[in-house]
Each structure stands twice: as C-alpha cells, then as structure tokens.
Amino acid sequence: MLGMNGKIARINLSNETISIEELKEDIIRKYIGGLGIAVRILYDEVPPEVDPLSPENKLIWMIGPLTSLITSTTRHVIVSKSPLSGIFGESFSGGYWAYELRKAGLDGIVIEGKAAKPVYIWIDNGQIEIKDATNIWESDALETQTKIQEILGDTKIRVACIGQAGINLVKYACIMNERDAAGRCGMGAVMGSKNLKAIAVRGNQDIKELVVNIEELKELAQKAIKKTTRNIIVSxxxxxxxxxxxxxxxxxxxxxxxxxxxxxxxxxxxxxxxxxxxxxxxxxxxxxxxxxxxxxxxxxxxxxxxxxxxxxxxxxxxxxxxxxxxxxxxxxxxxxxxxxxxxxxxxxxxxxxxxxxxxxxxxxxxxxxxxxxxxxxxxxxxxxxxxxxxxxxxxxxxxxxxxxxxxxxxxxxxxxxxxxxLTVKGVEMVHHDPRAYYSMGLLFATGSHGPDHNEGITITISMIPRPELGFNTPIQRDSNDPEMNANAVKTMQDVTAAKDTLITCYIVEGAIPFKLLLKIIKAVTGLELTKEDLLSVGERIFNLKRMFNVRCGISKKDDILPARFTKEPLPDGGAAGKLPDIENMLPAYYQLRGWSADGIPTDATLKRLDLIVD
Ligand code: SF4
CATH class of the missing domain: 1.10.569.10 (Aldehyde Ferredoxin Oxidoreductase Protein, subunit A, domain 2)
Incomplete structure (x- = not known):
C-alpha cells in the first residue's frame, strides 16, 4: 500500500502479546512513512506524565517507503520519550537492518511494557517470537549480534541490540546494528529498561513487489546514483x-x-x-x-x-x-x-x-x-x-x-x-560550533530533541547555493539577521523531516534534486506530490514533535543555548570573536513557524497543517 508493507508489529513484553496492525491509508498519506508515523504513534500513545524508563514508555521503530529501493535509503528510525531529556527523542541508523525488516513484511515495530526477564525478539518473515536472552544479556553489542546469529543458525540475520550501557540504563546508551548506531537520546536505555536485549530480523520477500511502477523506478534509481555520486559535497x-x-x-x-x-x-x-x-x-x-x-x-x-x-x-x-x-x-x-x-x-x-x-x-x-x-x-x-x-x-x-x-x-x-x-534541553552538544555558523545555533536551540545537526543542517547552504529551496546564494554564516536565519532553519528542518519520513540518508541531503525525488516517490508509492506538498508533510511532522514537547512543558524558555556560545567568544581560530544572538532570532522564527511568542504552535497553524492534537 502506497509503497509500504502496510503493517506494523505491536509487541507487548509485559504480557507477551504480539499483534500485526494494518497501517491506515490516511495515516500513510498524511505522514508518508518512517519518522512521521513513528511520531504520530508516540504522540497518541505516550502521555506526558510517562517516565521514559517505565513500562508505559514505547519504543517505536519505523522504515520508510523508499527504504532499500534507491541509493542511500537503508535506514531506520527509532523514537521514544528520551530518558536523557525527558522529552521527544529520535535516532536514526544505517546498515542492513532496515532492509531485512522490509523483506520480513513489516514497516515498523512498537515495543510496549517490560519483560519479566531478559528477552530478545526474533522476526522471521513476519513470524514473531519472544525468546530468552538470559545467556546473552551481559554480552557487548558486537558479540550479541554474532551470538544471536549462531543461536538461530543464520549469519544473514540482522540484529539491532544494546550493549552493557543499555542494560545499565546509561542515559545516553545507543542501539547498535552491525557497527551502525542509533546513537542519540538514550534509546538504548529505553530498550534496557524493557529487558529487551535485541531485535533479530530475517526476511526473504521481494520488496520490488511493493513498488507501483518498477520499470520507471529502475531508470530513476540510476539517475539518483549519478546525481548522488557527482554531487559536489559527496564527491x-x-x-x-x-x-x-x-x-x-x-x-x-x-x-x-x-x-x-x-x-x-x-x-x-x-x-x-x-x-x-x-x-x-x-x-x-x-x-x-x-x-x-x-x-x-x-x-x-x-x-x-x-x-x-x-x-x-x-x-x-x-x-x-x-x-x-x-x-x-x-x-x-x-x-x-x-x-x-x-x-x-x-x-x-x-x-x-x-x-x-x-x-x-x-x-x-x-x-x-x-x-x-x-x-x-x-x-x-x-x-x-x-x-x-x-x-x-x-x-x-x-x-x-x-x-x-x-x-x-x-x-x-x-x-x-x-x-x-553545555547542553540544550538536557542533551549534549553535537560537534558544530554555533559561533561559526549562527544558523546552526538557532537550529540547536529549536531542535525537537536537543542539538542535532542532522535535524536540518544549514552549514551546506552556508557553503553552496540551493536554488530549489530559494537559496540562490549561500547564506552568510556569521550574520545575526533574524529573518534570514529563521528562514534557513525552518526550511531545512521541514526538508529534513520530510526526508526522514521517506527515509533518505542525511549525508546525501541535497544531492537528489526535488524534481527527481518526487518522480521516485510517485514511482514507488503512486503519490503525486509537489515539492510544497512534501515540505508540508515535513512541517506537519516537525510541529507534531513540538506538540509532544509542549505537552512535556517545553516552550521559549527552553529554546536557548548555553552562555558559552552566546556570551563567550573564542580567542582565535575561524570563529574568533563571533557570537550568535539566538534570542533575537527566536521571534522571527516563531512567527515564520506560526507559533506564539512563547514558542507554542497556534491553533491556526495546527489547523493549517491538519494536525489533530489534544
Ligand atoms: S551515505 Fe548514508 S546510506 Fe550511504 S553508506 Fe553513508 S551512512 Fe550509509
């Protein structure tokens, strides 16, 4: 359905129930896939009072309609309420796991509850079992993958798992698959809190059968490879x-x-x-x-x-x-x-x-x-x-x-x-200095899950033009112009949320032009979207993440950077003496987003985005 398997598995570890749910067509049309559907489920099912490490929190895994069909799309997203920040958390990973899930006939997994003892989940072509993980519970994340492959007798099984940090509930524990990590926001601690060591997947379905127009996709996929490998930043x-x-x-x-x-x-x-x-x-x-x-x-x-x-x-x-x-x-x-x-x-x-x-x-x-x-x-x-x-x-x-x-x-x-x-909303900094790229400071301050360059990186549009997004010349990296920075950040956040729902890799962001991407979406899903439609899906998702956080008490007071980035200039180097004025950018950003002066999406904005929230 619309390029997706149309199915998610819901696994309750407390009572060991497993069910397969059909994804509703209107949800897919509205959110397209990966990130969007995951955020919708989290918003609908995890109320603000839930402790992130309690059985009531949910760990939601999704892939997107483009997963493993064209270059740079074998990725999955994991969302949950973050134990590090106490607000929305998301993390992406690459590798092979997403491809295997897709071949197993699923688009996602919702993990609920808490197992009575250590377990892992085994998904074999849509058949799902909860298995004892007592003997591998204390293994590290790399050993765990090999051990599960040995136990199940198949080296082609792909395993996403936690290591010792996850079982010890380190607040920034990650989830590993192969040597890729869903690193940020402590998703590994949520998994550990559920006594869940791993999710092993094997599938052999032909994912091309999900594609609406496979001949056209083959041609477009070749074009995507050319565009990607010849892109100036990638190459x-x-x-x-x-x-x-x-x-x-x-x-x-x-x-x-x-x-x-x-x-x-x-x-x-x-x-x-x-x-x-x-x-x-x-x-x-x-x-x-x-x-x-x-x-x-x-x-x-x-x-x-x-x-x-x-x-x-x-x-x-x-x-x-x-x-x-x-x-x-x-x-x-x-x-x-x-x-x-x-x-x-x-x-x-x-x-x-x-x-x-x-x-x-x-x-x-x-x-x-x-x-x-x-x-x-x-x-x-x-x-x-x-x-x-x-x-x-x-x-x-x-x-x-x-x-x-x-x-x-x-x-x-x-x-x-x-x-x-040096944290934003309780999450440690990623390694891009806001004093070097002021728009990155605004991105970090307004991010849905703390500072994350991958939620809408603006460094690239500070280096090279991006006419298809209206940036005919690079934006000035050390300008405190509120409107320019607000526009750059909002645009890139919405673009990224849209692509995170497809799910395409952040590394090739900008390499595949929208014109080609929209043709690919049509060939895979049958959906005829304009660039504006796609960005509107991204905007909807970004606002839904914000509404999850608003319910958790987030507002303007939290959209700030540590004083080191706004009041303490570096003595030398490429950003010497420079300071971004984030506070002065926020009103322009909120206005552009259709949020109140306190950073809350207005009723008119939610209505415009067709977002139903309680
Ligand atoms: S570009 Fe992205 S999808 Fe490709 S190898 Fe690198 S991380 Fe993986």
Whole structure:
C-alpha cells in the first residue's frame, strides 16, 4: 500500500502479546512513512506524565517507503520519550537492518511494557517470537549480534541490540546494528529498561513487489546514483573521506570544537585533519544499496609498519568528540574509544561531551582524584578517557554520575558546575560550533530533541547555493539577521523531516534534486506530490514533535543555548570573536513557524497543517 508493507508489529513484553496492525491509508498519506508515523504513534500513545524508563514508555521503530529501493535509503528510525531529556527523542541508523525488516513484511515495530526477564525478539518473515536472552544479556553489542546469529543458525540475520550501557540504563546508551548506531537520546536505555536485549530480523520477500511502477523506478534509481555520486559535497568529502572528509574545511571556519568549546586554534589538529585521516583509509564500505561508500575501513601502523589497529573507522562526530573536544590528538586512542563505545553501546557524542565536561570540572577544581578514584582528568589524557568510557558503561565510581548525562552530573558535582553544563534541553552538544555558523545555533536551540545537526543542517547552504529551496546564494554564516536565519532553519528542518519520513540518508541531503525525488516517490508509492506538498508533510511532522514537547512543558524558555556560545567568544581560530544572538532570532522564527511568542504552535497553524492534537 502506497509503497509500504502496510503493517506494523505491536509487541507487548509485559504480557507477551504480539499483534500485526494494518497501517491506515490516511495515516500513510498524511505522514508518508518512517519518522512521521513513528511520531504520530508516540504522540497518541505516550502521555506526558510517562517516565521514559517505565513500562508505559514505547519504543517505536519505523522504515520508510523508499527504504532499500534507491541509493542511500537503508535506514531506520527509532523514537521514544528520551530518558536523557525527558522529552521527544529520535535516532536514526544505517546498515542492513532496515532492509531485512522490509523483506520480513513489516514497516515498523512498537515495543510496549517490560519483560519479566531478559528477552530478545526474533522476526522471521513476519513470524514473531519472544525468546530468552538470559545467556546473552551481559554480552557487548558486537558479540550479541554474532551470538544471536549462531543461536538461530543464520549469519544473514540482522540484529539491532544494546550493549552493557543499555542494560545499565546509561542515559545516553545507543542501539547498535552491525557497527551502525542509533546513537542519540538514550534509546538504548529505553530498550534496557524493557529487558529487551535485541531485535533479530530475517526476511526473504521481494520488496520490488511493493513498488507501483518498477520499470520507471529502475531508470530513476540510476539517475539518483549519478546525481548522488557527482554531487559536489559527496564527491569531494563524504565519498573519498567519509564524514571526517569535512574536518579540515569545517575547522577553517571554526566549526570544530576544541577543549570543550573554549579553545580556538590547537596544534593537535594536524594529526586529526583530513589529509592525515585519508592516509589511514584502506577500504570503503557502505550501508545496503548505497553508492556513496562513506564508511571507511582504516589501518593505523607504527613507525615500523606494525599494524596497531584495523577496522571500521570512526565518524567525524567521534573523532572530534574523543579528539579535539578532549584535546587528544592520538588517533589510536580515538579508534579504541570508538570501538569501546560500539561494544558497550554508548553514544560517542554524549559520551565524549560528558568526559569533556568532567575534564573542565577537573581543571576548575570542582572534582579531584577523590571523586575520580585516582584518575587524572587532564586534557588529552588518553588512558583516562578510555578508563572513563568503561566506568560510564558499567556505572562504576564517577561513571555512575557521568552515566546520567551532563545536566544531572553538574547538579551532583555542585560548586557551580552547572555553568559548564553545555547542553540544550538536557542533551549534549553535537560537534558544530554555533559561533561559526549562527544558523546552526538557532537550529540547536529549536531542535525537537536537543542539538542535532542532522535535524536540518544549514552549514551546506552556508557553503553552496540551493536554488530549489530559494537559496540562490549561500547564506552568510556569521550574520545575526533574524529573518534570514529563521528562514534557513525552518526550511531545512521541514526538508529534513520530510526526508526522514521517506527515509533518505542525511549525508546525501541535497544531492537528489526535488524534481527527481518526487518522480521516485510517485514511482514507488503512486503519490503525486509537489515539492510544497512534501515540505508540508515535513512541517506537519516537525510541529507534531513540538506538540509532544509542549505537552512535556517545553516552550521559549527552553529554546536557548548555553552562555558559552552566546556570551563567550573564542580567542582565535575561524570563529574568533563571533557570537550568535539566538534570542533575537527566536521571534522571527516563531512567527515564520506560526507559533506564539512563547514558542507554542497556534491553533491556526495546527489547523493549517491538519494536525489533530489534544
Ligand atoms: S551515505 Fe553513508 S551512512 Fe548514508 S546510506 Fe550511504 S553508506 Fe550509509
């Protein structure tokens, strides 16, 4: 139906009931697929008083109509009420899992309740079983995948699971599938709270049968590959260098954070920058059916050519997190930190930021060896970084406090530590400095789930024009013009929400022109949409996320950045002396969105978007 399987599985772990529900056609027409339907279910079924780690919270997994049909679309989204922020949470992951779910005949899974003992879910071509996970409960996230494949006797089974961080309810635990992570917002902790270790999937249905016009899609899919691989950003950065292929360009503009966002220039950059990084790449890998190959297998050798590390390399966010944020220029320790986080199932962004916060607290004398049990938290101490990751995952010593995220740790430390708690709506910063791109500051302040560059990145439209969205010239990155920034952020948030519902990968955002994308949507679903229709779906979804948060008490008071980004200029580097004025941008943003002066969508806006909310 409309390019989808038209079915979601509802699995209640408390009473072990499993049902298959038909997706209603009007819901698909209104939300198209992945993110939109997931947000609608969350809004309708999880009231504001629900504790994120209680059985009443729900963990909702969705794929979209384009999943695994054209390049860069094998992705799934997981939404829930976030235990880190207490508001809306979402996280996306790539790899192969989404393709397998689609072949198994499902579009999504809603997990409810809490199992009495550790379990995993086995979906075999739409047949669903809840199975005992006692023997694999304490395994790490990579071992778990192999063990489940062994238990079920099929190496082609794809497994999404949690590691030790998830079972220990670390507030920023992630959900791993292969070596991809649904990283942000603590979805792994929600899974752990339900005693759910993994969801294993295998399917063998022909997904082409879901497509309305397969011959046309084949032709369009080839065009999409050409457009994607020839795109200027993909072909010069993400293709050859992965997400860290951007490091040097971003660093020139002051976008890359250093020393927990206090340092501008840093001599260690040369060891992490794009030229050095590219020398470490030995192979290129991709998610299923992606022509970009942005995943980089790396090899690190010592001066005697002995291999110190070989494996899938970290993403930009992880390299900046465990590298520049902590003033650590040792690549081997960054590879190892990434590996530990993948195994334990920790979000590398929140984890590295939390360690950065701890290092600043150490520098300021707020915590000492007494609290750290002898660990010296000086900048760049790579042994301490790796030890802290372990302590956090297992909630040992100071790890017990840091596992709660920066805001709660700051309260616990006291002594004015809250001044250095660099979070937005309770979620740690992603590694793009709002002082380098002011519109990114507005994006982070108004984000539905804390700061997330992937919810509407405006850096690209600050670098190259995007005429199809009305940006005939790049926007000025350090302008405090409220209208310009409001328009850039709203546009990119709506575009992203629309594409997150299809679901296309954020890395190729902008590579496939709307004209082609709309033809692809028509070939797959039969829906004849205009660009405006699609953006209106995105706007509807973004507003529904906002309404979920409004019900949780979110308003203008929460749409703020930490003072470090608005009052403390960097001394040097590409963003030296620059400060975004977010407060002054908000009225223009709210007006453009059709929200009240306090940041609440008005009745007229909800009516215009055909959004029914209570
Ligand atoms: S661009 Fe990279 S992350 Fe995105 S689908 Fe392709 S390989 Fe996966």
């Amino acid at each position: 010069t950065t993400f293709g050859p260098g992965g997400t860290n292929g951007n490091f040097s360009i971003l660093n020139m503009t002051g976008d890359v954070p250093h020393g927990y966002w206090k340092v501008g220039k840093w001599k260690g950059d040369k060891n992490l920058a794009t030229p050095r990084w590219k020398k470490l790449i030995v192979e290129h890998e991709s998610c299923y059916l992606c022509s970009v190959n942005c995943k980089k297998v790396c090899e690190l050798r010592d001066e005697n050519e002995k291999v110190l590390y070989r494996g899938l390399g970290p993403e930009y966010e992880t390299i900046s997190g465990f590298g520049t944020v902590l003033l650590n220029d040792d690549f081997l320790s960054i590879f190892n930190a990434n590996d530990l986080c993948n195994r334990y199932g920790l979000d590398t962004i929140s984890c590295s930021e939390t360690i950065g916060f701890a290092m600043e607290c150490w520098e300021k004398g707020i915590i000492t060896e007494k609290e750290t049990e002898g660990l010296i938290l000086e900048w760049g101490n790579k042994e301490a970084i790796l030890k802290l990751i372990e302590k956090i995952a297992f909630r040992q010593g100071i790890g017990e406090v840091l596992a709660e995220g920066i805001d709660r740790a700051a309260k616990q430390f006291g002594k004015n530590a809250e001044k250095f708690a």
